[in-house]
Amino acid sequence: MVQGSANLNTEINEKWLQEYVDNWVGFFKKQTVDGEVASYIPILAEADQEALGISIIGKNGVAIKSGNTEEKFTIQSISKVLTFIVACMERGLAYVLSRVDVEPTGEAFNSIMHLEITQPKKPFNPLVNSGALTVSSMLEGKTSDRKLEALFILLEKMIGYRPQINVETYESERDTSMRNRAIGYYLLEGDYLESDLGITLETYFKQCSIEITIDDLARIGLVLSNDGYDPDTNEEIIPRAISRLAKAMMLTCGMYNASGKFAAYVGIPAKSGVSGGILAVVPPRVRDEELPFLEGCGIGIYGPALDNQGNSIAGIKLLRHVANQWDLSLF
Ligand code: GLN
Numbered sequence: 253m254v255q256g257s258a259n260l261n262t263e264i265n266e267k268w269l270q271e272y273v274d275n276w277v278g279f280f281k282k283q284t285v286d287g288e289v290a291s292y293i294p295i296l297a298e299a300d301q302e303a304l305g306i307s308i309i310g311k312n313g314v315a316i317k318s319g320n321t322e323e324k325f326t327i328q329s330i331s332k333v334l335t336f337i338v339a340c341m342e343r344g345l346a347y348v349l350s351r352v353d354v355e356p357t358g359e360a361f362n363s364i365m366h367l368e369i370t371q372p373k374k375p376f377n378p379l380v381n382s383g384a385l386t387v388s389s390m391l392e393g394k395t396s397d398r399k400l401e402a403l404f405i406l407l408e409k410m411i412g413y414r415p416q417i418n419v420e421t422y423e424s425e426r427d428t429s430m431r432n433r434a435i436g437y438y439l440l441e442g443d444y445l446e447s448d449l450g451i452t453l454e455t456y457f458k459q460c461s462i463e464i465t466i467d468d469l470a471r472i473g474l475v476l477s478n479d480g481y482d483p484d485t486n487e488e489i490i491p492r493a494i495s496r497l498a499k500a501m502m503l504t505c506g507m508y509n510a511s512g513k514f515a516a517y518v519g520i521p522a523k524s525g526v527s528g529g530i531l532a533v534v535p536p537r538v539r540d541e542e543l544p545f546l547e548g549c550g551i552g553i554y555g556p557a558l559d560n561q562g563n564s565i566a567g568i569k570l571l572r573h574v575a576n577q578w579d580l581s582l583f
Contacts, residue, residue, distance in 0.1 A: 473550020519581025
């Protein structure tokens with residue numbers, strides 16, 4: 253039985269919220285044993301299977317965090333949301349959408365199946381690997397470092413510092429990722445890549461290897477919750493139309509082939525990565541009762557033990573519980 257699930261109708265106080273969340277993290281941490289850390293990129297297999305942490309940052313300034321809060325981990329597939337945003341800012345929404353569709357696949361993130369059976373081979377969406385590689389190829393710049401510069405500038409605006417690439421993870425993925433190379437060749441055949449395949453893969457592997465924390469994810473989520481505006485200064489960081497589309501992509505395609513269930517049972521835009529991170533966005537909502545984070549918040553989760561779909565097994569359960577208790581769903 254999860255404790256601390258009482259109705260929060262009464263006065264909402266940060267200390268109470270902290271106690272609830274501590275309790276929930278303690279409960280769901282036990283479920284990490286049912287998952288497995290990713291091992292197809294060798295270095296990811298070294299992660300602590302039992303880790304679970306959450307950070308929630310509200311527009312009202314309330315910040316709650318609990319569990320394994322200090323770990324740095326690589327952003328992995330969550331980077332796909334950000335490179336999509338950068339490509340749209342650099343190349344324009346219409347152009348990017350002429351090269352990548354916005355349909356969920358219902359398949360694993362690195363599936364080749366659709367590229368093989370659909371004609372033209374236009375990638376289904378920017379959050380599966382085929383779409384993400386296409387997007388990385390579209391970033392401005394001739395080298396992978398030049399291509400990622402705008403991403404680092406965007407990240408710095410959102411999280412307040414310039415994050416680092418974890419070189420070991422980058423090399424580990426670069427030296428093992430045959431499947432991404434295969435996807436790259438399909439894209440080359442369909443004429444979807446706008447850069448040399450080698451540069452495109454290098455860009456993609458580097459973006460996946462950027463190291464962040466759950467606080468960073470919560471801050472990114474908060475900017476998206478605030479329609480792309482800095483929650484403190486109100487400066488536009490991402491144009492609203494692009495932030496809107498990024499959230500729509502997260503809601504429909506963000507949790508791999510569990511996206512439908514996640515939308516149904518949790519009901520907020522989210523994106524996961526194989527290192528066990530989840531970025532979630534809670535837009536402002538209108539309710540008759542007083543509930544936590546009514547003005548919106550960003551949530552970052554880390555729990556490297558994954559379920560069969562590649563999502564953090566305890567992280568998803570924790571997020572679902574928080575969303576149900578605080579009525580975070582959009583619907
Ligand atoms: N680097 C990973 C890959 O493409 C990212 C995947 C993920 O987080 N799902 O294999």
